[in-house]
Amino acid sequence: MADLPFHDRGDFEDADRGFLAKLSPAVIKTVDGRVVWDNDSYDFLQEDCPGTAHPSLWRHGRLCAKQGLYEVTEGVYQVRGLDLSNMTLAEGDHGVVVIDPLISTECAAAALKLYRAHRGDRPVTGVVYTHAHADHYGGVRGVTSGGVPILAPAGFMRHAVTENVYAGPAMTRRAAYMYGPALPRSPEGQIGAGQGLTASTGTMSLIPPTVEIARTGQEETIDGVRMIFQLTPGAEAPAEMNFLLPGRRALCLAENATHNQHNVLPLRGAATRDARAWARYLGEALSMFAGLADVAFASHHWPTWGAERIERFLSQQRDMYAYLHDQTLRLLNKGLTAAEIAETVRMPPELEQVWHTHGYSGSVSHNVKAIYQRYLGWFDGNPAHLWEHPPRESAIRYVECMGGGAAVVAYARRYIDENDLRFAAQLLNHAVFADEGNKEARDLLAEVYTRLGHGAENATWRNFYLMGALELSDGIAPALMETASADFFHALTVEQIFDSIAIRVDGPRAWHERLNIDWHLIDLGERHRTTLSNGVLIQQFDPPGESAELTLRLTKAQLVGLLSGKGVEGIEREGDTTVLQRLVAVLDRPVPDFAIVTA
Secondary structure, eight states: OTTSOTTOOHHHHHHHTTEEEOOSSOEEEOTTSOEEEEGGGGGGGGSOOOTTSOHHHHHHHHHHTOOEEEEEETTEEEEESSSSSOEEEEEOSSSEEEEOOOSOHHHHHHHHHHHHHHHOOOOEEEEEOOBSSGGGTTTGGGTOOSOSOEEEETTHHHHHHHHHHTSHHHHHHHHHHHHOTTSOBSTTSBOOOSSSSOOOOSOOOOOOOSEEEOSTTOEEEETTEEEEEEEOTTSSSSSBEEEEETTTTEEEOTTTSOSSOOOSSOTTOOOOOOHHHHHHHHHHHHHHHTTTOSEEEOSSSOOEESHHHHHHHHHHHHHHHHHHHHHHHHHHTTTOOHHHHHHHOOOOHHHHTSGGGSOSSSOHHHHHHHHHHHHHOSOOSOGGGTSOOOHHHHHHHHHHHTTSHHHHHHHHHHHHHTTOHHHHHHHHHHHHHHOTTOHHHHHHHHHHHHHHHHTOSSHHHHHHHHHHHHHHHHOOOOOOOOOOOHHHHHHSOHHHHHHHHHTTBOTGGGTTOOEEEEEEETTTTEEEEEEEETTEEEEEESOOSSOOSEEEEEOHHHHHHHHTTOOSTTOEEEEOTHHHHHHHHTBOOOOTTOOSSOO
16 A cells, blocks of 8 residues: 555545535435435545545545536537436537536536536437446436437447346346345445446436437538547447547547546446456557547546546556456466466556556456456356255255354354454355354444455455445335336347246246247337247247237237236237236246345
8 A cells, every 4th residue: 555656645535626516415315205315325435444444445435526517629528427327428519429428417507507506508400328337327308308319339238238238137136235225324334336337226217219320430520510420349348339529629539538546347247258358449649639639538537638638547447457367367378267367467567656547447457357258258167166056055064064053153263363254254154144043143244245355455345344334234225216118128029028038937837838829019010929828938930821829909008008007908819818818827026125235
């Protein structure tokens, strides 16, 4: 820690540059009074770093807590600190183009209101979604109801809706650990989430894009705002793009280069990102835009000014992801496993000495494991790991071999005394999984998780540890976050709607069920057939002429209504109407509050 450049105030100067006004109080509510954002709850970060936080993370949290309207350059403004992400506003000939309208409509509306209070009541004349993560489009209905150009990278809709629908319940549950919404905002609790302070918990929305950015070098002009795009699919998001505002000499880096080491695989879960491609896109950005920008801004954190500083920043970000990728591949080809590589790799000294390579959101440890997973998968090649018992069954046997729960706790205390908290957590996890009623083990594991969290430089690790401690002590915290709004389901294609039904089929319960249904989408002029056999729901577009057991004639909106439990009233039906009931009978429901730190 003593070697880190705490004397360097450059980030604080950049974070304050161009400041115009704060939102005061910085508390945003729904129309019925529910608080969805409270930046003021982080005022404690202005105090000196306590012993319950890593000084580097405390410093980063202090920077992320700065909020308000900022001028990036002439005609380009940002609202920061009113959600996990930033909203950027590029002024045009007649109005303003909004870039990344935050997560929640309430936060987006408050950000636009703050901008208008100081720059005039300019209409929103366009929207840009830089990528397909919800914190960059979810608040769109807070700034527009549509009817304006909305630009997004190729593949945006497919990735935006599938991430939030297919694995949405599990991701949402794990996101509660990653962002820690149930934790108190305090020196002992939640102090950030790496990319920002936390995620807002308001109303999410989605308006489909009207203009697709399909190639690097594509140019578009909206309300006089000219943009030159660089596609970066597979880097930070499956569909993402950087772009230059040449008239403003300003470069938008989306979420591909921010002031920390990002996730190759976020702890909430997602498709593993391609660190090699990520590094190459940053190199391509250097080549495409070198000398053309005087400021680089992103959808998180604060901008970087000056051509030389931008080049250095992008070069270091590029080298960071390339180094993680190349060293992981070098070591896995020498036979090291993911866990072993994670203990071996460290950043080069020059990169360690710059703050924006530190792992406040991602980390060297879990990014290395993600890169290993991308190439070799979960299996490390050791036959002993090929067919292990699941955690609870393994825990019962480990505890039995060690002489029972009391013996495990005694061993754990020894390791705690030796400050080996990592192994103490492993031992106590076995004790809790073997016997959830072992209060001594639960309490001690909560204490260990708390100590590990307070020592973590990585904000998401801290939140995971502290959420684990909270739920061991108080039980499962109620969900405060929802990633799938009505807009998401209406944005699904018919194929995706049937996919979302198929993943809910309880296979064993449906083994011996056979049925088929024809769905005539009268507003789309499409016909689809779903067939259930062998516990699998298969869909077919424009099936052969033979009739199905049941035919439904309905609109897409009525199909979405069926998914949300509205029933079949108003839907024209022909054939055996019990077929639909038989299908519904084998559908499972996701569990939004499944256990994580207990069996």
